[in-house]
Amino acid sequence: MIDIDTITKRYDDTEVVSDVSLSVPAGSIAVIVGTSGSGKTTLLRMINRLVEPTSGRIRIDGQDTHSLSPHVLRRKIGYAIQGHGLFPHRTVAQNIATVPKLLGWEPARIKQRVADLLTLFQLDPAAYGPRYPSALSGGQQQRVGVARALAAEPAVLLMDEPFGALDPVIRAKAQDDLRAIQRRFGTTIIMVTHDMEEAIHLGDRIAVMDGGRLLQYASPTEILTAPATGFVESLLGAADRPFRLLSLTTLADVVEPGTADGAPLSADATARDGLSALLWTGRDAAPVQSADGAPLGRVTRARLMAAARLPGQAPV
């Protein structure tokens, strides 16, 4: 549980973060979005005290971050810096081992942990562990940066645009991996991103910032269906909203009894993928089956279109 309480950061006369309060429940993911220069990185860095707030307090699990000395605090918080920040003079394995080493873990345990993390991020430990960061692609460097942040199994993880350099395929995979890790260890994550899809896909809650202010902090559905201001609405891309809304629903949520012709769809596909499949094959309905192939019913185009509609809006 991270509690940010009326936090403000001022440089000279300009307030880059103004009076922001939000709390992130333990084991959930909060995503911060906003235009460039809106104070996202500054807000994130006040949590691990890389930036000292001008006023306000931050508590992690009830404990004020100022009750610990900065380096002790930071060793407990994973931090994936904007643009990887790997140490160029250390190998990939040594980079990942940084915090465990600072914490004085046993060498055998560190080695095991490094190998596990590299495997998790689809990098062969034998091939990539001994390499220097300069011998990795940008996307690989970013994955190593995230692995390094996770190395000491932190309860809290701060990530600043961690997947910016990844192509869509690897990015989707990395997002799923992060989700899996987060579920397994119950990590509390605060993540900054520019990618709205990523925010909606990963975030339990989304914080929208503009000019240092927090405009809205709510679940993806709420942000989509009830944007607090015109700015939030435009940031989400008004034209894409129905599809984003659909991407938050799975076919299991909209399946209805009945049968239909054609290739069956999987129940854990998103409603967006379901609608896309129906449109592409020109069908009005498709059968839905569970992951193990058991028929569950069908999904109709009308039902999906209703799900994409702004709640409370009557059909014409």
Next chain:
Amino acid sequence: MALSAAIQGGRAGAARFRPDRIGLVISLVALGGLCLPFATVKPNRILAGVAKTILEALPQTGSILLLAVLFVAITIACLRSPAWLRLGASVLVLLALAGAIGVSGIVLTPSGNPYARVAPAAGFWLLAFAMALLTADALTRLRPGPFGRVAALAATAVVFGFILKSGLWDNLSILKEYAVRADSFWAAAAAHVELALGSLVAAVAFGLPIGILCHRVPKIRDAVLNALNIVQTVPSIALFGLLIAPLGWIAVHVPGAKAIGIQGIGMAPAFVALFLYSLLPVVANTVAGLAAVSPSANDAARGMGMTERERLFQVELPLALPVIITGIRIVLVQNIGLATIAALIGGGGFGVFVFQGIGQTAIDLVLLGTVPTVALAFAAAVILDAVVELLSTPSVRDSAP
């Protein structure tokens, strides 16, 4: 496609007959060397000598052999030949020259005349210079790694040591100067190394912390660097002079100072002067190296929870090390040269021979001081360059099989 390939092929064909430009220049230098006298014979160490050509300085078979290898090497140098061939040819000629000058020393020294001197003359030096250039050029083309360069240096040192030990050059004038002052030569060598290395160690011991402090406290940085810059601009002889008074005062007034060798003239002021000259490169390179550490690496180090001390030793210094070592290289080479001046105020070192030689107009004695100084500086430069390269390219080192 086919046309351009044909043109390329044509070019490659023409290239075979085009001379190698660097080789051509080197060959001209070597031919110039052939026209000049190879050795001089002097009645004693001060009087002017009689010049001898290669044909006069060597037995007939010797001169034919030397000329033969020389012409082979020149031919190889002028053609676009592979680098290892150029290297082999130039090294062979250098060895032949080393042997030839030794033989002419033996041949030209009149028997029973202990005062006569045989010295290499302009022709020898020019030939040796040309072949050294060819060697250096070939080595550059072969791009040896840091270990290869140090190995080449070590091989050169072994060959020189072997030749000196064998007595082949004992009839040459420099070695005759050496023979009469062998003891003072090694004392001077010890003093020279002590001055150059000792002041470097002291400069690193003080300069590194000062540099780190300047990096952490930007306010004092400009003041410190400016002060050291001013020291650097004081001419060495003036700095010695300036130090005589304070050190003399310390020797008289501080108990025990004299006992550890502090006095107005001698080793102490020379040491202090070299130390002061060394501070600027060490401090400036430390500051520059630390400033060049990427902000994101520093940021990550802080973000990972390193203390200031851990960040300094685990991130900043390792990343700044190549630049800092570059500063140390500058200092060491500079100090080895500057330590020669120390002789002027009784500080010892190879400068003793240089200034004695100038006083006595005995050029051989000047060379006895100069040649080891240049060799030391050269060796220091090669070794430290290799260290810098090893430290700064971890990724290259890693990918090597």
